[in-house]
Amino acid sequence: xxxxxxxxxxxxxxxxxxxxxxxxxxxxxxxxxxxxxxxxxxxxxxxxxxxxxxxxxxxxxxxxxxxxxxxxxxxxxxxxxxxxxxxxxxxxxxxxxxxxxxxxxxxxxxxxxxxxxxxxxxxxxxxxxxxxxxxxxxxxxxxxxxxxxxxxxxxxxxxxxxxxxxxxxxxxxxxxxxxxxxxxxxxxxxxxxxxxxxxxxxxxxxxxxxxxxxxxxxxxxxxxxxxxxxxxxxxxxxxxxxxxxxxxxxxxxxxxxxxxxxxxxxxxxxxxxxxxxxxxxxxxx
Amino acid sequence: xxxxxxxxxxxxxxxxxxxxxxxxxxxxxxxxxxxxxxxxxxxxxxxxxxxxxxxxxxxxxxxxxxxxxxxxxxxxxxxxxxxxxxxxxxxxxxxxxxxxxxxxxxxxxxxxxxxxxxxxxxxxxxxxxxxxxxxxxxxxxxxxxxxxxxxxxxxxxxxxxxxxxxxxxxxxxxxxxxxxxxxxxxxxxxxxxxxxxxxxxxxxxxxxxxxxxxxxxxxxxxxxxxxxxxxxxxxxxxxxxxxxxxxxxxxxxxxxxxxxxxxxxxxxxxxxxxxxxxxx
Numbered sequence: 001x002x003x004x005x006x007x008x009x010x011x012x013x014x015x016x017x018x019x020x021x022x023x024x025x026x027x028x029x030x031x032x033x034x035x036x037x038x039x040x041x042x043x044x045x046x047x048x049x050x051x052x053x054x055x056x057x058x059x060x061x062x063x064x065x066x067x068x069x070x071x072x073x074x075x076x077x078x079x080x081x082x083x084x085x086x087x088x089x090x091x092x093x094x095x096x097x098x099x100x101x102x103x104x105x106x107x108x109x110x111x112x113x114x115x116x117x118x119x120x121x122x123x124x125x126x127x128x129x130x131x132x133x134x135x136x137x138x139x140x141x142x143x144x145x146x147x148x149x150x151x152x153x154x155x156x157x158x159x160x161x162x163x164x165x166x167x168x169x170x171x172x173x174x175x176x177x178x179x180x181x182x183x184x185x186x187x188x189x190x191x192x193x194x195x196x197x198x199x200x201x202x203x204x205x206x207x208x209x210x211x212x213x214x215x216x217x218x219x220x221x222x223x224x225x226x227x228x229x230x231x232x233x234x235x236x237x238x239x240x241x242x243x244x245x246x247x248x249x250x251x252x253x254x255x256x257x258x259x260x261x262x263x264x265x266x267x268x269x270x271x272x273x274x275x276x277x278x279x280x281x282x283x284x285x
Numbered sequence: 286x287x288x289x290x291x292x293x294x295x296x297x298x299x300x301x302x303x304x305x306x307x308x309x310x311x312x313x314x315x316x317x318x319x320x321x322x323x324x325x326x327x328x329x330x331x332x333x334x335x336x337x338x339x340x341x342x343x344x345x346x347x348x349x350x351x352x353x354x355x356x357x358x359x360x361x362x363x364x365x366x367x368x369x370x371x372x373x374x375x376x377x378x379x380x381x382x383x384x385x386x387x388x389x390x391x392x393x394x395x396x397x398x399x400x401x402x403x404x405x406x407x408x409x410x411x412x413x414x415x416x417x418x419x420x421x422x423x424x425x426x427x428x429x430x431x432x433x434x435x436x437x438x439x440x441x442x443x444x445x446x447x448x449x450x451x452x453x454x455x456x457x458x459x460x461x462x463x464x465x466x467x468x469x470x471x472x473x474x475x476x477x478x479x480x481x482x483x484x485x486x487x488x489x490x491x492x493x494x495x496x497x498x499x500x501x502x503x504x505x506x507x508x509x510x511x512x513x514x515x516x517x518x519x520x521x522x523x524x525x526x527x528x529x530x531x532x533x534x535x536x537x538x539x540x541x542x543x544x545x546x547x548x549x550x551x552x553x554x555x556x557x558x559x560x561x562x563x564x565x
Contacts, residue, residue, distance in 0.1 A: 056482040058474070059447035064482055085444045085562065087475040100531035106475055108440075108563030130563065 037109035038078040038133075038234045041117050043070045044149035046214050048123040050093035054101050058085040069093040073149075073213050075116075075224055078234040083111045088128055090119075104128045114226070114234045116209070121172040122151060134177045134207050135227040135234055141179040142202035146189075147211045148173055150219055153191025156212055160202075161185035169212075177207070187221065194218045205229060326387055330411035334385060335361040337408055338419060341494065341539070342383055343554035349381035349422070351389040358385070378402055378422060383556060386418040401427055405434070407556050409497025418497075421556040433559045434501060441503065442467035443565035444474045453481040456488045463491045463504055470503040471561040472536055472553045477507070480525050487512055489548070495555060506552035508544075519546040535561070 041053050050071035057063040063082045070076070070093070085108050089101035105128040107117060114133040121127050137143040146158055148169040158166040158175075161183050166175045182204040188197050189212055196219040202208060207226040212219060225235040326334075335357040338348060349369040350358060358368060369381045371390060378384040378394070384403050391398060403420035404427045410417045423430030445464035448454055454477065456464060463469055469491050480486050491504040509525065511518035526549055529541045539554040 054479075054482075056479045057447075057451075058444055058478040059450040061451065061453050061482050085447050085478070085565075087478045089479060098527075100528045101479070103475055103479060103532055103536040106444075106471075106562050108443075108565060 035083050035111050036080050037083050037111060038114040039065070039081050039107065039109060039117060040076045040078045040115075040234075041067050041070055042075040042147075042211070043072050043119050044147060044211060044213075045119045045121055045123060045126050046072055046149065046151040048072065048119065048126050051090045051119070052093050052095075052101070053117075054089040054091075055081070055107065056087040056089065057082065058087070060084065070119075073211075073220075073222065075211070075222065078114060081109050083109050085109075088117055090128070105130060112232060118147065118174075120147075120149070120174075127172075129174070131174055133209070133226050133234065135232045137205050137207050137227075138179045140182070140204055142182045142204060142206050142208065143177045143179055144202060144208040144210060145177040146175045147209060150191065150212050150214045152214050153194060153212075153219065156189050156191045156219075158210075159188040159190075182206075187223075189219060189221060191219065196221055198223070203228075326411055326415040326417050330415055330417055331357050331387075333410045334408075334417040334419065337410070337496075338383070338385060339363055341408070341555045342419075343539075343556075345534070346382035346554075346556075347380065349378035349384040349390075351385075351387050351393075353389070354385045354387050354417075379424065381422055383407065384420050384422055386420050388414050388416075399427075404430060405501060405556075406497065406499045407502050408495040419555075430559075436564065437471065437559045437562070438467045438501070440467075440562035440565055441469060441471060441474065444471070444478075444562050445469055448474060448477055448481075451478070451481050453485045454488065455485065457490060460488045460491050460507075468504050469507075470505045470553055470557045472538075472558070473505070473507050473551065475561065476529065476532075476536060476551065480509075480528060483528070484521050484524065485512055486525070494552065502555075503557045505539075505555060505557060506550060509549045509551070511547045514547075519543075522546070522549045525549055 039055070043051065050069050053067045053070055055065040060082055063084070065079055065081060065086075067076055085106060087103055088105045088107055089103045091099055091101040105117070107115065107130050109115065114135055116131040116133055118129050118131055119126055120129050134143055134145075144160070144165075146156075146166050146169055148156055148171055150156065151171060153171070155168045155170045156166075157164065157168060160180055162185075165178060165180070169175055180202060182202055184199065184201040186197050187200050187210065189195060198221045200210075200221075200223050206228045209224040209226055211222040211224065213222055214220070227233065228235050331354060335354070338358060339361040342348060347367055347369055348355075348358060348363060349371055351371050355368045355370050359365060369378065371378060371384075371393065373393070375393075378390075378398075379402065384390065384398070386398060386403070394402065398420070401423075403422050405421050405423075406418045407421050408419040421430075442465070445467055449456060449461060449464055473491070477486060477488070487510045488507060489510045490508045492506045492508070493502065493504045494506065495502060509522070511522055522543055526541055526543060529538060529551055532538070535558055539552050541549070541551045543549055
């Protein structure tokens, strides 16, 4: 009898604790999210070898972000980061462990804001530029900007749906966002000696960054979806793919797992509680 | 025959033009020899100012100076290519990064030196008329410079306050005040954040080897103490030094060295750059 009561109470307490822990963690996470921004990293320097990128938080060492083997044309997914100041450093991917990262720039993450930290220019003049990303488009329109990361073409001119959109965008530079009419249409990018056409969809309410890259056979366009709604949250993933991320930002899966564990234990505990008297009743008969 | 003459003429002309270009190039950054007593300051004050400028100002910076001061700087090791000689006909010191304001330079530009070209003193030597100020140039004018300086201070206050919350950074009381007041050079702030990511950092003091500097000039040096006695603490300092030594401009310090086995000092060059940190 005492053993069964002990088991029952233990089950109750564990279930309650797990559920409480889950709820607390979610509350904490949602509090954190109001003080969170988003950062993605882009390697857009054609003749610069792959790099590892480090973001060192001024106030919270556990908020450090490390991205390994970022190579030309790679754009990471947005990573949630606590708002605050960061030092950005780089080191050559695959360098000896004794090779120290080189400080390159600083980044101020504001709550709710999104940034692209982009390596731009040629290797000899590589610079890290912090671009503020737009997360909403004007009502009924799409927003798009362009990054010229082709070393083969000094400058490019962009035409969207037959209309000139950006002219003479020079290597290593970034246009401002422009509002355009939503459509599925041809994006035409022309340099001095090469051009490329791509049919893309710019839906109403979406925000895009189109990167002009050097490909093995000429110009290549990378259409990045920065945001796809009015919630002011950046789109989660990009088509370019990304490897080697090692964020220390807590994953929502952790909190969901805790909630799941709490609910499961509650159910088990509840069933146990309901079953025990029946057993007792049966035994009593 | 005609072709041969033409070729000789072309070669001769080319040689002449080359000679003129080489001659101009060799002469252009020349440092005139001027009697030391000509510009008001004592030789000792001029020597102090020259020595400080040669030792503390960034190696990439162009220094504007009157002929006597330029000669002293050249003698102290500054190459002629880094000197902008302010002749009597020079309209302004723009194009340089710092100006050495001797009496001659102050007389030449009058109140415009402070109100238009170079509002902030980053170091000062001597007194009275013989005083020599080293001033940071405001390339876009005083108003823009002071606005940038104020914005930079706000960023330094924010960044310093965040470092104070970093559990891996232990800060002595005076150094704590400097961080929270935004008095610390942004290069040091960024470096400290990176160092603290790897190990615990104990900051004992910030400093600035700039006599007579304006209060708005950030502190460019830091002393980091070992976290205890023994080989492990010294190894930690050596690891930090190795990280610092690997940096490139603008994060490569003027000097970084161990003080025995108990401390590490890091010092950045003057003037402190503006705008390295983002807006809070």
